[in-house]
Amino acid sequence: MEFPELTEMGRRAKAAARGLAFLGSAEKDEVLLAMAGALREHAGEILAANALDVKKAEEKGMKKSLVNRLRLTEAGIEQLAAGLREVAGLADPVGEGEFWSRPNGLRIQRTRVPLGVIAMIYEARPNVTVDAAALCLKAGNAVILRGGSEAIESNIALSRVIARAAEGKGLPRGSIQLLEKTEREWVQQLLRMNAYVDVVIPRGGAGLIQTVIRNATVPVIETGTGVCHAYVEQRADFAKAVPIVINSKTQNPGVCNALETLLVDDSIAEKFLPLMAEELYRHGVEIRGCPRTCAILPGAAAATEEDWSTEYLDLILSIRVVEGLDQALDHIFRYGTKHSETIITEDYSQAQRFLREVDAAAVYANASTRFTDGGRFGFGAEIGISTQKLHARGPMGLRELTTTKYMIYGNGQIV
Structure with missing residues (x-):
């Protein structure tokens, strides 16, 4: 017609x-x-x-x-x-x-x-x-x-x-x-x-x-959907990591640059996840985790395969414990939408490798994914975010x- x-x-x-x-x-x-x-x-x-x-x-x-x-x-x-x-x-x-x-x-x-x-x-x-x-x-x-x-x-x-x-x-x-x-x-x-x-x-x-x-x-x-990830590497400063994750997930969960999946290095998971979960729950976030995450956080629901590729646009966060940067990169390569990804670490070489190897429109070290925005980049208003x-x-x-x-x-x- x-x-x-x-x-x-x-x-x-x-x-x-x-x-x-x-x-x-x-x-x-x-x-x-x-x-x-x-x-x-x-x-x-x-x-x-x-x-x-x-x-x-x-x-x-x-x-x-x-x-x-x-x-x-x-x-x-x-x-x-x-x-x-x-x-x-x-x-x-x-x-x-x-x-x-x-x-x-x-x-x-x-x-x-x-x-x-x-x-x-x-x-x-x-x-x-x-x-x-x-x-x-x-x-x-x-x-x-x-x-x-x-x-x-x-x-x-x-x-x-x-x-x-x-x-x-x-x-x-x-x-x-x-x-x-x-x-x-x-x-x-x-x-x-x-x-x-x-x-x-x-x-x-x-x-x-x-x-x-x-x-x-x-x-x-x-313009792309945002299944955005944060990887908390084993040398992360927890005092930076917790606020970055909270901001990325909760400041405005209904937008494409909001965090949807948190990846945590296995070597720090038992110390970091309880601290992180306390803040997430305080902000009303539902956690869906891998088996290792659920073992550490009994209140977390079991994540399905679908969760890893879902843009929730809501106060829901999937969490996976990974064995180092290689596994984190593999996960992002498989499930990411090439929008915004961040690593939280005090190890310069690990940060540089993440910045170099992640294929996305915006890749961060020690900063919130919420910065992927025309206004925050100094462009004035934006028409959208192209992936x-x-x-x-x-x-x-x-x-x-x-x-x-x-x-x-x-x-x-x-x-």
Whole structure:
């Protein structure tokens, strides 16, 4: 089934992208600041719309961690506005480039240009509506947003507020559009609109991402699920390890950079695990462990094979005792999703080997996996975290929303 309204959205976006590509940095920044002001001015209507989404989610029995991800507050609106102001202050990647000359006199310039039209498909996180629009705009792209049905009222309110503010500052109509239909058939068409959409970026759980990959004919930048690991090596400082694990797991369990599996060296397991478990239980974390873990922690449930590859997005942690770094690396290689992994150790050589050998977008030594974030990396808001290896990997900011173009200057050369 084809939807003419969606085709028209594509046409508007393509036309808008043509103009956005040539906007100056100052013009784009002025629009972003206007969008920030509009969010604050219309905070009341945005929060009222969000309250409808939260109520429906609670009535459906949505997990508390997911409801919290959906919920907006006055402080949250201010944070979104601050994010827009921060993006306005970032360097504009469009136009960056380099020159070189060839022996025949040709001068070649490689320069950064916008991708064009970006379709952003995401789940129940209304903040993505604003973050994605901001980054796409700053990088000179038009964006078609399609959020999850759980956040539809919030997304409608947010997108209308920022789109009106942008158009009020002279941005072409169609620069920021939200697909307000939640039926899957509409998304199926969007994923095949190669004539109008240059790239699709999915952001959400494994089901959403795989659905987009399987059904899209438009090129996809794959953001990944996060089965993230922490390995507590035998020379770890427990005073560092316990807070790192607690932060990685509990600070916000419903996000892709949260810790899902803890690996502990066998030589320290009997001393470390009781200390760790005491803090985990105090934070309401359910432990699912290997046989060795369950022997040390009688309160732990037995982990299944499925647990090792599960992104819980909840206060659940799987724990496995391993016999050294080699076994830890083997476990991560088998079950990891190439997102974020950390080692906790005071042994420099072990840390360096872990950093070198783990294949993931972000690999840490003695730090929380929660740092895998565009804002924490200094990119401003992020469009998502890519776990693939082509075009972009890790937190995707402004540069990842551009591509390159070659401009060649000649003087009659034919050879």
